[in-house]
Amino acid sequence: MPEVTTQAITNESQPLPTQPPQIGGWLIVIAVGLVLSLLQNLTQLPQVLGALGGPIWVRLTTPASPLYHPYWKIAIIYAAITGCFYFVMNVVMLILFFGRRRLFPKLTVALIPTIFILSLAGYYFVGLIPGVAERPAHLTNGHLLIGKFVALHVWIPYLLVSKRVKQTFVC
Numbered sequence: 658m659p660e661v662t663t664q665a666i667t668n669e670s671q672p673l674p675t676q677p678p679q680i681g682g683w684l685i686v687i688a689v690g691l692v693l694s695l696l697q698n699l700t701q702l703p704q705v706l707g708a709l710g711g712p713i714w715v716r717l718t719t720p721a722s723p724l725y726h727p728y729w730k731i732a733i734i735y736a737a738i739t740g741c742f743y744f745v746m747n748v749v750m751l752i753l754f755f756g757r758r759r760l761f762p763k764l765t766v767a768l769i770p771t772i773f774i775l776s777l778a779g780y781y782f783v784g785l786i787p788g789v790a791e792r793p794a795h796l797t798n799g800h801l802l803i804g805k806f807v808a809l810h811v812w813i814p815y816l817l818v819s820k821r822v823k824q825t826f827v828c
């Protein structure tokens with residue numbers, strides 16, 4: 658009987674292993690952003706991929722068409738490739754985020770500027786087409802790029818410096 662008591666006392670004196678904190682604080686904003694990005698990718702990707710071989714492709718890439726411009730092929734193919742990349746990386750990031758994987762902050766720090774640069778290049782390619790560059794939607798996309806640029810400068814330092822991030826993503 659004394660051995661059991663000694664064992665119980667010994668177990669109580671050892672510190673309990675600490676669990677990583679739940680996803681909370683500013684990480685909730687990242688979680689919402691990842692989910693909304695997935696929904697956006699799921700709605701935009703079929704539209705972009707649909708333009709690759711259907712009537713839209715023919716109207717935009719056939720020289721006899723009034724909507725033809727030589728840069729449409731590049732713009733559509735580029736949008737399809739980057740759209741697939743965004744979707745795949747979004748799924749990977751969601752898995753890493755909710756699995757609280759140590760790789761999440763590191764990969765995010767690399768992906769945020771990569772996605773910004775890819776978006777900027779896509780904006781440039783589409784802007785080479787006069788019919789698109791003249792539309793107000795193109796200007797709006799430019800403003801969205803400015804927002805992404807600002808977000809890049811907020812989230813990267815947060816992911817690199819935050820104690821919560823270091824404590825949460827430990828698996």
